[in-house]
Amino acid sequence: MWVYISLTIITVVMAYFVQKDVTTRNNSISMLTRQKLRNRILLCGIFLLLFAVSACRVEVGNDYTRYEEFFRLMMIEGSDGVPTEIGFNFLVKGIQYIFGTNVNLLIFAVFAAITIALFLKGIYDLSVDFAFSFLLFMTFGYYFNSMNTVRYYMALALAVVSMKYVLKKEYGKFVLVVLFAASFHKSILIVIPIYFIAGFAWKRWQMVLLAVAGIAGFAMQDIILKIIIKIYPNYANTIYLEGGTSPVNILRCAGIFAAGLLLYRKTIQDRPMNRFFFQLNYLSLLLYLCGSFIPEVSRIGYYMNVGQLFLLPGMVAALPNEKERKLWKGLFVAAAIVYFAAFLYKAYDPLIKLLPYQTWIFRVN
Numbered sequence: 061m062w063v064y065i066s067l068t069i070i071t072v073v074m075a076y077f078v079q080k081d082v083t084t085r086n087n088s089i090s091m092l093t094r095q096k097l098r099n100r101i102l103l104c105g106i107f108l109l110l111f112a113v114s115a116c117r118v119e120v121g122n123d124y125t126r127y128e129e130f131f132r133l134m135m136i137e138g139s140d141g142v143p144t145e146i147g148f149n150f151l152v153k154g155i156q157y158i159f160g161t162n163v164n165l166l167i168f169a170v171f172a173a174i175t176i177a178l179f180l181k182g183i184y185d186l187s188v189d190f191a192f193s194f195l196l197f198m199t200f201g202y203y204f205n206s207m208n209t210v211r212y213y214m215a216l217a218l219a220v221v222s223m224k225y226v227l228k229k230e231y232g233k234f235v236l237v238v239l240f241a242a243s244f245h246k247s248i249l250i251v252i253p254i255y256f257i258a259g260f261a262w263k264r265w266q267m268v269l270l271a272v273a274g275i276a277g278f279a280m281q282d283i284i285l286k287i288i289i290k291i292y293p294n295y296a297n298t299i300y301l302e303g304g305t306s307p308v309n310i311l312r313c314a315g316i317f318a319a320g321l322l323l324y325r326k327t328i329q330d331r332p333m334n335r336f337f338f339q340l341n342y343l344s345l346l347l348y349l350c351g352s353f354i355p356e357v358s359r360i361g362y363y364m365n366v367g368q369l370f371l372l373p374g375m376v377a378a379l380p381n382e383k384e385r386k387l388w389k390g391l392f393v394a395a396a397i398v399y400f401a402a403f404l405y406k407a408y409d410p411l412i413k414l415l416p417y418q419t420w421i422f423r424v425n
Contacts, residue, residue, distance in 0.1 A: 061404055063417045067113055068198045068400070071106045075194040078102050080184070103180060106194075110176045114207055115169035118420040121208040122413040128164050135161045147243025148211050165420060171210040175217045179203070182220030186227075186333075189373035195393065196369045199400035200312075204407070204414055212359055215245035219363050223370075226255045227333055247356070251363050258339040258364075261332070267342065274350035281353045288355060305352045308402055309361065313345040315395065316368055320375065323388070327378035334378060337371035340364040 078099050119125070130142045134152055142149065155167050179197065187193035197203055206213035218241035225234035234255070241248045277284060320328060320338045328334045344364035351357050372392050379385045407414040 061407075061415055061417075063113065064204060064404065064407075064415075067109060071109055072191065072195045072198060074102050074106050074109075075191040078184075078190045078194075080190060103184070107176055107180060110203060111169075111173055113417075114172035114176065115165075116419040116421055117168070117207060118165070118418050120414060120418055122411055123209055124413070127168075127210065131156070131164050131167060144211065145243050145246055147240070148245075150243075168210065171214060172206070175206050175210070175214045176203070178214070178217035178221055179206075182217065182223070183369060185224050186220070186370050187373055188370075188377045192373040192376070192389070192393075193369045196372060196396055199396040199403075200368070201400070201403045202366065202369075204403070207414060208412070209359075211245045212247065215241040215248040216362055216366060218244075219248055219251050220366055220369075222251070223255065223336075223367070226259050227336060229259075231256070247359055248363065250360060254340070254343060254364065258336050258343065261335060262339060270343070270346060274346040278350040278353070285353065305348045305357050305361070308399070308406075309358065309365070310345070310348045312368075312399060313341055313348060313361075313365055316341050316371065317345050319388070319392075320371070323375055323379070326380065327375040331374065331378055334371060334374040337367035337374065340367040341371060 079095055080099070130144060131152060133142050134149065135156060151170070152167055155163060155170060159166055179202070183193045183197060184190055202213075202216075206217075218237055222234050222237040222241075225231070225237065235252060238248055238252055317338075320341065324338075328338050341364065344361045347354075347357060347361050347364070351360075354360065376385050376389045376392070379388065404415070406412060408416070
């Protein structure tokens with residue numbers, strides 16, 4: 061646990077000194093250049109620390125051994141021996157071809173490097189307050205959960221990168237990024253309609269209509285499950301059909317939604333970026349409340365609630381009064397720390413298996 065806590069504190073402190081927009085008294089170009097250089101050094105340092113903890117792990121993550129089995133089957137049977145997407149198979153087989161067969165640690169390290177780099181780029185590009193967004197990235201567990209389901213979290217990182225293109229209305233680039241990500245985890249395809257819809261300004265009656273649709277979907281869950289099983293027959297007669305979602309996730313989405321309503325006119329109404337993330341959070345809340353029966357519902361929800369990393373800093377930055385900004389930022393940070401404590405407590409669960417942290421560095425065969 062202390063590895064994760066120490067890592068979070070150190071990297072958040074480093075992130076505090078990353079400043080995207082720098083202005084000086086004399087508008088010195090040299091000062092701007094120094095800050096850019098400082099940003100690069102800090103971002104590289106943050107990346108290396110996150111990468112080291114992720115790449116040096118062993119048997120951490122609830123599906124660590126399952127992925128080891130995938131790697132073994134690829135060596136024996138090739139890509140046809142595993143139920144994973146073509147991009148994932150191609151990358152793994154490429155690493156095995158270049159470096160040999162017994163390279164599981166290297167494969168995990170490569171995925172860690174790509175995923176962390178993509179998340180950092182996405183956060184840097186989208187956030188108005190990098191340090192605040194990065195703190196949420198750590199305390200909300202996105203980084204630590206990336207040590208689970210490595211394919212999915214690589215796709216999630218690419219989803220974050222793709223948001224920039226939705227906001228710029230560069231939909232061709234958006235679709236291309238999503239299609240590439242789908243070659244690693246096809247669940248990301250759902251963001252194409254969702255992000256596109258969330259990019260428009262909704263009316264109040266449309267939000268009510270979505271809530272009604274969610275309630276109707278919950279009432280027709282048997283029919284919806286039959287459709288899902290036809291699309292994904294592997295879910296039939298498995299524990300995935302039990303559904304369920306985390307009450308903590310529901311509480312987090314509900315709390316952020318309530319804060320958004322309170323500050324809507326000041327911070328969201330006339331700001332398309334904040335509105336986009338607020339509407340994504342609303343969709344994730346509806347999904348968790350009305351779609352808990354859907355297999356892997358949390359994974360679908362994460363494509364939407366990852367926008368919380370940018371919504372909260374965006375809301376705080378939009379407040380006109382400095383005292384209000386400090387108050388709300390303090391409340392959000394305090395809530396994030398409480399959430400982090402709850403996350404660490406739950407991380408010992410065998411279904412999550414992120415704790416205790418183990419590393420191959422001190423392991424003696």
